[in-house]
Amino acid sequence: MTDSSSDCTLEEEYVLYKNRPQWRDVTPIQQDDGPNPVVAIAYSEQFRDVYDYFRAVLRSGEKSERVLELTNDAAQLNPANYTVWQYRRDVLHHLNSNLTEELDYIGETIREHPKNYQVWHHRRVIVEWMKDASNELQFTDQVLSLDSKNYHAWQHRQWVVATFKLFDAELQYVNNLLVKDVRNNSAWNQRHFVIVHTTGFTPEIIQRELEFTASKIKDVVNNESAWNYLRGVLCHTESGNITSEDFILDFCQELYDMGCRSPYLLAFTIDICEEFLELGVSSEAYPIQKALQLCEDLAVEHDKIRKEYWKFISRKLSQNVSCKTDVNSSS
Amino acid sequence: MDFVPKRHARYFLRFLHILPSDASHYDSIRLAMCFFAVSGLDLLDSLDQLTLEKKDHIRDWVYHLLIQAKESGAQDEVARWGFQGSSTLIMPPATGVVDHSEPYACSHVSMTYTGLGTLLILGDDLSRVNRKDVAAGVRACQQSDGSFCALLSGSECDMRFVYSAAAVCYILQDWSGMDVGLATNYILQSLSYDGAFAQGPGLESHGGHTFCAVASLSLMGTLHSMLSRKQLDRLRRWCVMRQESGFQGRPNKPIDTCYSFWVGATLKILDCFNLIDEAPNREFSLATQNGITGGFSKWTNTDVEPLHTYFALAGLSLMKEPGVLAIHPELNLSQRAVDHLHRLHEKWNNS
Numbered sequence: 001m002t003d004s005s006s007d008c009t010l011e012e013e014y015v016l017y018k019n020r021p022q023w024r025d026v027t028p029i030q031q032d033d034g035p036n037p038v039v040a041i042a043y044s045e046q047f048r049d050v051y052d053y054f055r056a057v058l059r060s061g062e063k064s065e066r067v068l069e070l071t072n073d074a075a076q077l078n079p080a081n082y083t084v085w086q087y088r089r090d091v092l093h094h095l096n097s098n099l100t101e102e103l104d105y106i107g108e109t110i111r112e113h114p115k116n117y118q119v120w121h122h123r124r125v126i127v128e129w130m131k132d133a134s135n136e137l138q139f140t141d142q143v144l145s146l147d148s149k150n151y152h153a154w155q156h157r158q159w160v161v162a163t164f165k166l167f168d169a170e171l172q173y174v175n176n177l178l179v180k181d182v183r184n185n186s187a188w189n190q191r192h193f194v195i196v197h198t199t200g201f202t203p204e205i206i207q208r209e210l211e212f213t214a215s216k217i218k219d220v221v222n223n224e225s226a227w228n229y230l231r232g233v234l235c236h237t238e239s240g241n242i243t244s245e246d247f248i249l250d251f252c253q254e255l256y257d258m259g260c261r262s263p264y265l266l267a268f269t270i271d272i273c274e275e276f277l278e279l280g281v282s283s284e285a286y287p288i289q290k291a292l293q294l295c296e297d298l299a300v301e302h303d304k305i306r307k308e309y310w311k312f313i314s315r316k317l318s319q320n321v322s323c324k325t326d327v328n329s330s331s
Numbered sequence: 332m333d334f335v336p337k338r339h340a341r342y343f344l345r346f347l348h349i350l351p352s353d354a355s356h357y358d359s360i361r362l363a364m365c366f367f368a369v370s371g372l373d374l375l376d377s378l379d380q381l382t383l384e385k386k387d388h389i390r391d392w393v394y395h396l397l398i399q400a401k402e403s404g405a406q407d408e409v410a411r412w413g414f415q416g417s418s419t420l421i422m423p424p425a426t427g428v429v430d431h432s433e434p435y436a437c438s439h440v441s442m443t444y445t446g447l448g449t450l451l452i453l454g455d456d457l458s459r460v461n462r463k464d465v466a467a468g469v470r471a472c473q474q475s476d477g478s479f480c481a482l483l484s485g486s487e488c489d490m491r492f493v494y495s496a497a498a499v500c501y502i503l504q505d506w507s508g509m510d511v512g513l514a515t516n517y518i519l520q521s522l523s524y525d526g527a528f529a530q531g532p533g534l535e536s537h538g539g540h541t542f543c544a545v546a547s548l549s550l551m552g553t554l555h556s557m558l559s560r561k562q563l564d565r566l567r568r569w570c571v572m573r574q575e576s577g578f579q580g581r582p583n584k585p586i587d588t589c590y591s592f593w594v595g596a597t598l599k600i601l602d603c604f605n606l607i608d609e610a611p612n613r614e615f616s617l618a619t620q621n622g623i624t625g626g627f628s629k630w631t632n633t634d635v636e637p638l639h640t641y642f643a644l645a646g647l648s649l650m651k652e653p654g655v656l657a658i659h660p661e662l663n664l665s666q667r668a669v670d671h672l673h674r675l676h677e678k679w680n681n682s
Contacts, residue, residue, distance in 0.1 A: 029422045029423075030422075030423070031418055031419060031421065031422070032418060032421045032422055032423045033392075033395075033418045033421070034391060034392050034395040034418065035391070036388035036391060036392065037392055037418070038347055038348070038365055038388060038389050038392050039346065039347060039348075039349075039350060039361045039362075039364045039365045039368065040348070040349045040350070041349070041350045041351075041352065041354055041355055041357065041358055041361070042349055042350065042351055042352045043352060043355065043358075044352045044355070047352065047355055047358075051419060055419075055420065055422050058420065058433075058434075058435050059422060059433070077355055078355050078356050078358045078359065079356065080356050080357075080358075080359055080360070081358065081359045081419065082359065082439075082481065082482060082484060082485055082486050083359075083419075083420060083435050083484055083485075085485060086435065086484040086485035087435065089485065117486075117487055118486075120487070121485070121486060121487045124487075125485070149581070149584065151530070151534075151535065151537070154534065154535065155530065155531070155534055158533055158534065162533075183583040184583070185535060185581050185582045185583050185584070186535050186581075189523065189534070189535040189536075192524050193533045196533070197533075223583070224572065224582040224583065225582050225583055228524070228525035228526075228582065229524070229525070231524075231525070232523075232524025232525055233524075235524060267568070304608075305574055305575070305576075305608045305611065306571055306572075306574070306606070306608070307608065308605065308606045308607070308608070309571045309603075309606040309607075312603070312606055
């Protein structure tokens, strides 16, 4: 069988729609941009031509194979046009088209435009129609292997995992990503997401996660993502207090004693001191004086860019102390 | 590098007039481009560089994109009311109004926000806007989980459009444009374990979405009642932690000029913008300028484009850069434009 020229058009052979015999029955419709347009785009001839025909099709309501091809051209010229994708879906639906081919097609388009909202939305709708997400974990993994923090890919993955209950290997997937890059905040977030939707943060899981996170912090102490996760886990304890686990109190003390002065450790320590003050617990290891000293150390030495913030925290703590003292002395 | 406001004004004027063909991917959101140019000129206190005739042309073009009922009180096309992002789907002879022959023409909630914003900056009194229609068009985009989609003909739903809807409701002083309780619930569900907000529940916290969430609550007037003191403290911490010299949008991501606004404005709304270190933030933003063509880019040594030019400037406004007008952090409009809006509100209240 010989290739038909319209099926495998090479770039240089591109024929404008207005010159295509098979489109002769359609009258193109020009855009009405008003008498004095602003932010006009100097459209290429091809852009103008494709969208003139797209408008004509929108008005006529034609849904056919040739229109599917037209929506492809329109989408390639501007993948951010919602209506082009919506119309394409209406055509696919009408023609009862092969959705596996559409999934391949949109996969290619996403690879070309991995940060475009509309193409990801299109994929999601196609997967919904197919009720089959068997390609999605692998697909998002491919996109994430090029940019492990691509928000769209993570969003799609979360939707797929939650909708089709594909949690089984997800924690392992997260672990692998954290081995590659322990600073991958998206991966830490996915870890939280998976646990919330599977085991939940039971006391055993909390213990496991605290130990896991502590070991990751020991590896790379200046990693905000891990410190944030640690606090997130502690929020799931019965009291929700960050002082509720002796293991963490000891862990922070130990890091400090070893000479660690990471701003995240110092900030966490300040918060521990503050919480003890609020709870009315007098702690030998975490007195409020320690917090005030650490605010000073952060402002002057370890986190100078946030100097004003740490001074603000210090003032706030001092006020809390005097409030407590007033209450105690008046009672 | 020194701040070159005149060149930035020229940059805005240039693309307000025309964008090159390689900007075709902006085709469906030309109204947002128009907003960046007009609001950018406003922040530079350079609106006088637009002739009265040009201002009229801009206003007319923006109104050209407005879809509202042919007659006040008509109900048939409720869902589509508001501003389209561009004229791509406008075909002669149908202009201004749609009927059933144009089933795909519909408003986009963020374009409704930028359309109204552009008109306000130009001193328009919104008398050609049927406020009830537009609020109804916004309301039609709200989902059962409280989020909003961008537009009815097939889009994703998330925090960005919650913000746009809240801004429109505030501008129109008509909160019938949303179920506020439902929207609030969506925002609170999107609060991440690390203390900041994500694009939706379960997703990673992010500077842009944090702005959208916090500004929405502030416009609703419920920021301090919906978030506890502890939650606000953690939010402030998360935001100040985003500063490296400029600001990053997420932990362990590179800094980017637009977050000087997204995170900076959030801090302003939280009453603690004074806690940042302004000098390195300013220095980073200025280093992303193109001193010849004007405009700012995302990072140093990358191409300038309209969005980052606008938000870098908005970020400088938060720091009271000389020659730049003060910005209203929630509405992302100059304080001058918002003062004009508040006078309109008084007028509407008294009529």
